[in-house]
Amino acid sequence: MGMLTHWSVLTVPEVLVLSSILAALFGLINNEKVKRILQMISTTAAAAFALYVNIGLVAGWKSLPKMADLKPFTVKLTENITLNWQYYWITGTFAILVMGVLMFVLAYALETFKDDENTTPFYVLTPLLAAAIYMTLASVNLIALFFSWELMSFVALLMLLYYDRTKEGGPWLYAFWSGIGAMSMLAGIFLMYLASDGKTTFGMFELMQTVPIYTIKHPYLTLAAVLLIGVPFMIKASVPPFHTWAPRTYGSTHPSVAAFFSAAYSKVGIFAMLMWLYIFVGTVMSGKWVTTLGANFRSIPTAFFILAALLAFGSVFTSLLAFAQKDAMYLLAYSSMGQLMYMVMALVIGIGITVGYQKDMNIAMTVYTLGFFGAIYHAYAHGVFEMAAYMALGAVYKRSGGETEFNKLGAYAHRMPVTFFMGFLAMLSTVSIPMMWGFASKYLIYQAALYGRFFVLSAMALIAGTASFLYAFRYIHGIWWGQPTKGYDFMHSVREVSAWGIIIALVVIGLTVLGGAMPGQVLNFITGNSLNQMVMQSAMAGGPLLIDKAIYMVNGFSIVHFGYLAILFTVGILVALLVYTLAGGSRKVNLDDFYNSSEPYRPEWQVQLIGAFYGPIERVIEPYFKISIERVYNWFGDIFGWFASYIESWNTGDTRDYAWALAGLVILLMVLWVF
Amino acid sequence: MNTATVAGAASAGAKFLGALVLTLKVLVYLILMVAIGLFLMGIYRKFSARVQYRVGPPIWQPYIDVIKLLSKKDAATKNWVFDLGAVMGFGGPLILLLFLPLDSIVGLNFHTKGDLILILYLAVVGPLGFALAASVGASPWGAIGVGRALSMMLGYELPFILGILAVVAKDGTIMLHKVAAAQSIWNPAGWHYFQWPLILAAIGAHIGLQGMLSEKPFEQSVAPHEIGSGIMVEFGGRYLGMMLLMKAASLMAELGLFAIFFLGATTPLDTIIKIFILYIIAISFDAVLGRFRPDQAFVVLWKWPTIIALLGLLLTVFA
Amino acid sequence: MAEWLKLIDKARSRSIWMLMYCTGCGAMEMPPAMTSRFDMERFGIMPMATPRQADVILVTGYVTKKTLKRIIYAYEQMPAPKWLVAHGSCPINGGVYWDSHATVNRLDLFLPVDLYVAGCMPRAEANMKMFTELIDMVAKGEARGWEEYEKNKAYYKENQRKLFGYDLVFTDGRSAL
Incomplete structure (x- = not known):
């Protein structure tokens, strides 16, 4: 214990918050190089520290104190209520994601800002937002959560206001919904105070246990309180019907801001939904409802099923909306919403089933583990690929002079191959091609839904997955390939990102493949071994689940052996490559080789049909989106x-x-x- | 040299030999499957010729076409991502084939290492690769073709998935060989296709299958007279040859998947026979029907087959 | 190796995909050859939609200065080996349009022609004869027009330049971005 005695002075939350604030202060430095290096060091240190703590604490490393001995950061409010921020492993799991995304986005930001844009607010506010996010993640008290949440929303609003790209009122929509959320949460806290007859301490973990007791005395009041408290979380996680702010807010801002928002900031919503669902379980599982509403009323399955169905429909709808977008930022915004709905759906299925599906506890336990870790893993996968997609778009945004509409982009991959590959792999991960992180995470969600016998929901989720192919292709074709809309001379002036940006792109590409090739290991790594513990518990309960280094298995139901997948994937590609190599070659001809009605390319003849090629299907689905x-x-x-x-x-x-x-x-x- | 080294060398030799045999098995399997797929395509050409009162090409015509195409020298100098797309496009269905229970024909058992979801997602690697290549080709017709193909995919996936999930609901597994084992091989009454209420799901999925094979009336993505053959517009020579091979491999995979889920295809032999039967049914419809417009096809697929398949699924789950 | 090449030539001869460049009345004679009366698919011959997929380009009608450009572009985009058939009298010697200011009387000055089919118009029987002839030539490896074109490119390009007054093909090296 000797080397870390200072831990009695500093708590984990303080370290992470302070390092983020330090990064924000570094953002004020005028010298570009010094600023970036210092920010890089501080954000990397924060991410590494989060990783170190999360793995070390759960594994019980000697150099770290025991989890139970970790001091919370506390502020005493009243006799009864103490605000406290404390580390626990879910905090750590999400903190790694937030700090990692912060590191990448800050380092890549220079490639995405046009020369006439002021970057200082971004460099200062983003670390501050990360600090606020971390405070939110570490809140173990509802009131502390409320304060952190509002701080976070405020910093985010400042960022949105400064980087309001399209001037469509996105920030104000966000501000309005944040306000609604804040008021709702405040009202919920007040009602909870009433429901507990003034006895509650508002501790999150305490609420999970005491809410069932409050429900017995004041069933409707407690339910109303819990629902009101959940509103801001649902808004953040864009759970329908509280999702309407998201596309315009994400779509109208700068790509780098959107990258941080959708990769890191939205994950707070997932985290909060995760915590809130346990409280929600507490109120709906109370026996009080049976006596109030009759013994046949299955409150829990009904409530959770309605929520899950809403999310599944929502993900289909947003995915369908995504491919009809004409603006890449909006496309990614809708895609992001769809993915968030997937995660919450996994949580709802996982947590709902533990209390709702009592017939076979083994199945319930397995689905719980799958849904819970599926959501967390998909949060990571989404964090990586959405960040990559937005960053790649941002690099094009800078080079095209601020264009994000598809009919003004095209053919950038010829000049920016590495950035294209980052975007391409991000999209492969989005559509969950095997061997990509997105597959490994979405697979857990599908498995949870199928094993829990939510077949219609699974079909919905799979169709949302299919719709994601459509928008992924529009992203790939509209930005990176197709014909250049600005002519050859402009395209020849476009340059690939700097060496620094290339390194980041390669790291992101590596992460995307790593998360998909050995998912069990990565998942266990980031959740601090708690996956292993959960799987072991499941095994001890007679549960048939196995999530190993590279194997997902639910006994007799499903299996994916990622090791075999990797080998066979390579074999298939190699055989194709063999055929390709053995076949006759190509012959160079002096012909401008773009399709051009058999004429050499000239700018005035070019045809750009990117805006129209989903036209028929868009016309079909259009009437349904009037609702x-x-x-x-x-x-x-x-x-x-x-x-x-x-x-x-x-x-x-x-x-x-x-x-x-x-x-x-x-x-x-x-x-x-x-x- | 002591005995341990000898034994080590011998075991290393045995390992190498084993790996060699395994590689050979994989190659033989893939070649066999692609060859059968090409044979199916030959049947298609002969069949449609006879329906049109023509003599038609010899049944081995697709082999000749592939040899010719692979031997050609393309006049295109495109970005290397075009080549990557083509390799990915042909590689995708090969990976998919390796995870199908058909691989027990050469004594492989890779199909026990993957399941339905993996296969559903592996099935799109190939199309996505060729979509990428079409996109690199920069032809507007290519983009329209991809757009139509993906729209069709959105259309046929829904009834197909609903139908397949009905089987999953009944059998309680998504492992292909277990689904197959839950049915009888030759007695049609033991097939999921002819069991109530799964027959509804099977009919829905079967209509979806027609779209998956992109046979008429769901053949919009390759409309030669309308959009210059769509995705393939920029593909000539070996690229087109690889696309034909990919089509052959996908035929086997898609029909095989359906045969396993609904026709009790357990052993490789009966799977292949059932694939033939399914393909003859598909091309019979293809020979006599016209082509929908893309929007019509989408509406048709999301309406009738989806309703039927959903009914089948709901009856299976709640009955 | 020689056997192998022979096999490939045989395959090529039995799978001729054609691009129909139908500028004139010759197009009218193709459908009978395609449909059940003569059924050219017996020999593996099929119409294709784009030059990239075609092996033979049929110029079935008069060639003007304007259409010749398209024919050249299409021919250059076809993958080798490729063949060109001048179909009917128009591409051979101008036919009935021989004295027009816009027509090109001799196609073979600008592109290598592998086979001529005389007639105004050649009927479907003549088309089938042409196809069987082409199949024989390809199987024996005699149809080497595309090699001629590569070998004598300067000659063809010079003729093209004289006709159009400028180089038809961009040669500034910007073949891709």
């Missing part, structure tokens, strides 16, 4: 507007009228009180 939840909200807004203007129409311009009205009200109240 928009956003329109319902707008309709509510209109009603409020009319109501307000109706009230306004009462205005007589004479203060005495109001005085009379007030006096009348007082008299009325007195009369009522008397009788």
Whole structure:
């Protein structure tokens, strides 16, 4: 214990928050090189520290204190309530992701900002946002969570406001929904206080245990409290019907900001949903509901199934919307939403089934493990590929002079092959091609859904996966290939990213393949061995689950041996390569080899059909997307507007009228009180 | 030289020999499957010729075509990603074939190392590779072809997946050989295809299969007179040859998957026979039907087969 | 090796895919050769949609200055070995359009022609004769027009330049980005 005695002074949350704030301070340095190096060091240190702690603590390394001995960072609010931020392994698991994404995005940012854009706010605010995110992740108290959450939302709003690319009101939409979330959470906290008769301490883990008890006395109040507390989390995780802010907010900002938002920031929503679902389980599983609503009422399966079905439909809808987008930023935004819905669906299935599907505890345990770790692993996969997709787009954004619309892009891969490969692998991972991280993670989710016998949901999820092929191809074709929209002379002036950017791209590519080639090991690594423990528990309970280094297996139900997959993948490609090599070669001809109606390419003749090639299918699905939840909200807004203007129409311009009205009200109240 | 070294050398030799035999087995298996797939394509050409009251080409015509195409020298100098796309496109179905239970024909058992979800996702590696190559080719017709192919995929996957999942719901496994083992080999009453309510799922999936094979009426992605053969517009010579081989391999894989799930295809021999039967049914429809417009095809696929398959799935789950 | 090449030549002869460059009335004579009356698919001959997939280009009608450019581009995009058939009198000597200001009377000045089919128009029987002839030539390795074109490129290019007044093909080396 000797070497880390200072731990009694500093807690893990403090270290991570302080290092992020340090990175933010470094962002103020004017010298570009010094700034980047210092930021790189501080963010890498934070990521490495998170990794070290998460692995070391759970494994019980000698150089670290025991998990139980870790001091929380506390602020005493009242006699009963203490705000505390503490490390536990889920915190650590998400912290590694956030800090890692921060590291990559900050390091790559220079490649994505145009010369006329001010980068300082980005370099300062992003680490600050990461610090706030980490505070949120480490909150073990609902009130502490509330404060951290609002801090986080505020920093994010500042970033969005500064980098408002399209001026479509994205930041304000975000601000509005954050406000709704904050008020809802505050109301939820208040109701929870009432429901507990003032006895609650608002500790998250404590709530998981005490909410069932509160439910017995105040069932409706507790349920309302829990639901209200969940609203901001659902907003962040873009759970329908609270998802309407996401596309415009992600789509209207700068690619680098969007990269951090969708890769790291949105994961807070997943984390919060994870914590909240346990509390939600607590209230719906209470026996009180059976006595209130009748013995046949299966509250838990119903509640969870409705939520899961909403998410599955949502992921199909967002994926269908994604491929109809004309703007790459919006395409990725919709794609990101769809993936987030996948993760929450996995959590809902996993956590819901443990209490809902009592027939066979082994199956429930297995599905729980699959769903839970599927969500976490997919959060990682999504973090990596969405970040890569946005960063690659950002590099093009810089070089094209700020274009993100498909009909103004095209053919950039000829000039930026490494960046293209980063984007390409990101898309392969998005559509979950085997050997990519996205497959290894989505596979767990599918397995959970199938093994838990949610067949229609599985079909929905698989169709959302198919729809992702459509948008992935639009991303690949629209940005990287196809014909150059700006002519050859412009394209010849485009340069590949710097050596630094190439290194980052290669690392990201490596990560994408690594996460897909040996998923069990990577998953175990980032979750600090807790996967192994869970699988062992499952095995001890007689559960048939096995997630090894490179094997996923649910006994008798399914198996993927990633080692064999890697070998056979190589074999297949090699055989194809053999045929390719043995076949006759190519002959160089002096012909401008773009398709051009048999004419050499000239800019005025070029045909760019990127905006139209899903046209037929878009026309088919278009009527169904007239059912928009956003329109319902707008309709509510209109009603409020009319109501307000109706009230306004009462205005007589004479203060005495109001005085009379007030006096009348007082008299009325007195009369009522008397009788 | 002591005995241990000798034994070590012998075991190393045995290992090397084993690896060699395994490699040979894999190659033989792949060549066999692709050859059968090409033979199926020959049947298709002969069959449609006879329906059109023609003599038609010899049944081995696809082999001749592939030899010719692979021997040609392409006049294209494209970005190397074009070549990568073609290799990925042909490699994809080969990987898929290795995970199918058909591989027991040469005594391999790789199919016990993968399952349905893996196969569903491996099935798109090939099309995605050729889509990438078409995209690199930069022809607008290529992009339209890919767009149509992917739209069709979105269309046929839904009924197909619903149908397949009905079988999964009944058998409680997604391992292919276990699904096959749950049926009888030759007695049609023991096939999932002819069991109530799975017959509904099977019919839905079968219509989806027609789209998967891109036979008429779901043949929009390759519309020679309309969009210059779509994805293939920039492919000539060996690229087209590899695409034909990919088509052959995919035929085996897709039909094999359906035969395993609905027709109780257990041993390689009966799988191949059932593949022939399924293919004859598919090309019979192909020979007499016209082609839908892309949007019509999408609507048709998401309407009738989907409803039928969903009904089958729901009846299987809740009955 | 020689046997192997012979086998490949045999395969090539039995799988001739054609690109029909139908500028004139010759196109009318193709459908009878394709459909059940003569059925050219017996010999593995099929129409193709793009030059990339074709082995033989049939110029079935008059050639003008404008269409010749397209014919040359299409021919250059075809993968080797490739063949060109001048079909009907128009591409051979101008046919009935021999004195027009716009037509090119002799196609073989600009591209290597492997086979001529005389007639105005050659009927389907003549087409089938042409195909069997082409099959024989390919099987024996006699149809080497594409090699002629490579060998005598300067001659053909010079003729093309004289006709159009400029180099037809971009040679600035920007073949790809």
